[in-house]
Amino acid sequence: PNGRTDAMRTDDVKHMKWWGWGVEGVGFRYEDKPGFAPFVQKAVGLDLWAGERTERPDFSRLRVPASTASEEFVAVLGGIVGAGNTVVDDLSRVVHTYGKSLRDLVRIRAGEIARSPDVIVYPADEEEVQSVIDASVEADAVIIPFGGGSNIAGSLEPHMDESRVVVSLDLGRLNRVLEIDPDSGLARVQAGALGPDLEAQLNRDGWTMGHFPDSFTHSTLGGWVATRSSGMQSDKYGDIADIVKGLRVVRAGGVLVIRAVPSASTGPSVREMVVGSEGRLGVITEVTVQVHRLPEKRAIHAYFFKNLDHGLAAMQKIAESDVSPSVTRISDAHETAFSLATSKESKGIQKKAQTGLMAYLRRRGWSLDEMCLSFIGFEGDEAHVKRQKSLVDRIVRKHHGIGVGRGPGALYDQKKFDTPYIRDFLLDHGAAGDVSETAGPWSKLRGIHAAVYDAADHAYEKIGHAGWTMSHMSHSYHSGACLYFTFAFVFGDDPLGEYDIVKGAIQQAFVDAGGTISHHHGVGLEHAPWLEEDISTEGVAIMSGLFGAADPGGNFNPRKIV
Ligand code: FAD
Structure with a gap:
């Protein structure tokens, strides 16, 4: 046992800002990325130079439904976790209402809160969690556990028709x-x-x-x-x-x-x-x-492939082989173009090297509109990393790929936790940028990729706006991999209606083409409409039976998943 027992207080629990991703004062910037504004102008017709289109959300304009928790019930909970760890203020209840899906962000910005939790509790240990649960079930209240509030599947929000008291049980103090x-x-x-x-x-x-x-x-x-x-x-x-x-x-x-x-x-x-x-x-x-x-050593190397077919074939061969990389990821041509457009301006030798590389690829007969960027990561001791990399290099060469060193991989590694801020940036400019991901067998990945592009294009046509789709493959398995799609378009008069059309078309394409409705985001309310097509009617019946038997009163985060 490491014996750490430093006590935490409710005030020390960190939450994201109420209206978007991450913390206040940090955001996506495009001014230092010269290719970005022309890129989005071409991709979705968004003119960034025209400035922000929407006002920053103002908390004082939100209409937060009043808490329905009685003083007696709040006092019972306060008796268990301490009065200071039981809160009913509007800001806390708003922070605990939604996750961070695009639907959540659009609604919070529009001030749409149909139902908030009525009371938030911050227990200090398992014993307090048990007492909160027992008191809540005894009072026939609903309990919704809250972690970081980052889910994007609609897994947190209380149902709008929920008439019982809703307790958000924040685990933030249990962090050791x-x-x-x-x-x-x-x-x-x-x-x-x-x-x-x-x-x-x-x-x-x-x-x-x-x-x-x-x-x-x-x-x-x-x-x-x-x-x-x-x-x-x-x-x-x-x-x-x-x-x-x-x-x-x-x-x-x-x-x-x-x-x-x-x-x-x-x-x-x-x-x-x-x-x-x-x-x-x-x-x-x-x-x-x-x-x-x-690990003693950790390195992410970048490679370019002539097109997605070559790149996916290489990833499949790596998954089948004895090589054990920590990351295998390949972006399709659209996502590669996006990555290049979000790079900072390169200068001096770096710029010369980039220009030289592109000229070399053209001379080899590559179309720069089709080439795909891949990252492959290696971890372990020096000798292991060296050996793994040489095995991967051999597979890459067989599929006509070329290695471009560690620079882009290191950059990707540094930037990856900043990328989520881009959705708030796009919303500031009246545009949607969101993601949907699936997994499927190797034999079906190309078909899923094509089906999603096709479905998204039809959806953009239906809503009457230019749209942009891009994708990467990550998370490889022996039998297949995850395909992760990002889609973007400028909102018209009905943001959520338009979003439903595009997101729904992509989800439907997943199941129709042989993929799952989600590889790692869960089901929540967002993906529940497709669950039966994914796991069959019998599968849903077994799951409903499990939840019904385990929680006959429907007190634990009811109506999510099924
Ligand atoms: P919350 O959002 O607080 O809760 C999610 C669900 O879990 C809710 O139903 C909640 O009730 C339940 N829950 C939470 N804690 C407990 C508990 N202790 N006991 C029981 N139930 C509990 N996901 C990935 O897997 N990979 C990614 O790369 C990834 N990238 C993301 C990037 C962005 C920008 C965003 C917005 C989301 C991303 N997600 C990703 C989705 C999200 O981060 C995950 O779903 C994550 O696992 C949610 O964890 P959380 O602590 O925020 O849970």
């Missing part, structure tokens, strides 16, 4: 690594730990969990487990479903305990039932995770 078993590489961690806090505590003792979603800075371990998250280095460390070995989940009247064992044949896996349960089976208070020694 409790114990590391060095023999087994297992760490017991409290579920409310945010990514950076969790990694900092593990790193101090020479360990890493290796889970780095793009939302890493503002999401929690419990949230990752509850949404079946996946991080950038999943090729090496696995998805969260692989990383979680043990769990403690507080339910009405008791704690569900899954002990950390490497594998078990004890019937359908209850551990797996909790992973992805989005708060419907109880509140995860503690997770035992697989951790690894910090």
Whole structure:
């Protein structure tokens, strides 16, 4: 045990700003990226030089529904967690209402809050979580666990018709690594730990969990487990479903305990039932995770491929081979063009090298409109990294790709946690930029890619605006990979109506072309309409039965997933 017991207060719990991603005062800037404004003008007809189109959201103009929690009930909760850790003010309730999906951001900016949680509690430990749950179920209140509030699947908002009192149970004070078993590489961690806090505590003792979603800075371990998250280095460390070995989940009247064992044949896996349960089976208070020694060396190399076919074929060969990279990612031609447009102006030798590279590729017969940028990451000791890279280089060469060194990869690694701010920037300019992701077998990936572009193009036509779609492949498996799509368009008069048409078309294309409705964002309310097509009617019936039996009163985050 590392014996850290430093107490946390509600005031120390970090939340994102109420109207968008991340923290106030940080944002996406395009002035230092000379290619960006011409790029968006061409892609979606957005004139950035015309300035911002929408006003910054003003909290004083929000109409926040009044809390329906009685003084007596608030006092009962305050008696458990302390009066200072039970809050009902409007700002706290707004912060705990939504996640950060585009739908959430549009609604919050428009001041649309149909239903907020009525009271927020910040328990300090599992015992307090148990008492809050028991008191809430006794009062027939609804309990919605809150991690970082970063989900984009509509997993947090109380149903607009919810007539019962809604308690948002914020795990923010449970943020410590409790114990590391060095023999087994297992760490017991409290579920409310945010990514950076969790990694900092593990790193101090020479360990890493290796889970780095793009939302890493503002999401929690419990949230990752509850949404079946996946991080950038999943090729090496696995998805969260692989990383979680043990769990403690507080339910009405008791704690569900899954002990950390490497594998078990004890019937359908209850551990797996909790992973992805989005708060419907109880509140995860503690997770035992697989951790690894910090690698001696970590490098991300960039490669260019002539086109997506060559690039995907190379990624498939890498996945089939004995090579074990930490990251395999390839952007399609549209996303490659976007990446080049969001690069800062290069000067001097760097500029000459870039111009020289492009001229060389043209001479080799490449069309710069078709080429694809790929990042491949390696981790381990010096010799391992060297050997892995040489094996990958061989596969890349066989598929006519070329390596362009570590520079672009290092830049990507530094920028990745800033990219989420771009959605707020686009909304300031009256435009949507959002994502949808799927996974499918290798044999179907090209078909899924084409089907999504086709569906999105039809949707843009339907709403009557120019739209932009781009994609990358990441998270490789032996049998297939994740395809991640970004889409953008300038809003007309009905932002959410237009968004529904585009997002709906993309989701439908996923299932029609043989992919899943989500590889790592979960189901929530956003993807629930397609669940039956994904896992069949019987699958939905089993899931409904599970939630119904585990929570007969429908007190735990009701109506999410099914
Ligand atoms: P929250 O949003 O607070 O909650 C999500 C759901 O989990 C809710 O249903 C909530 O009730 C439940 N929950 C939370 N904590 C608990 C708990 N302790 N016990 C029981 N239920 C709980 N996801 C990825 O996987 N990979 C990515 O790369 C990625 N990138 C993103 C980038 C951006 C810009 C954004 C906005 C989101 C991204 N996401 C990504 C999605 C999101 O970050 C994940 O879904 C994340 O796992 C949510 O964690 P959270 O702590 O924020 O959970």
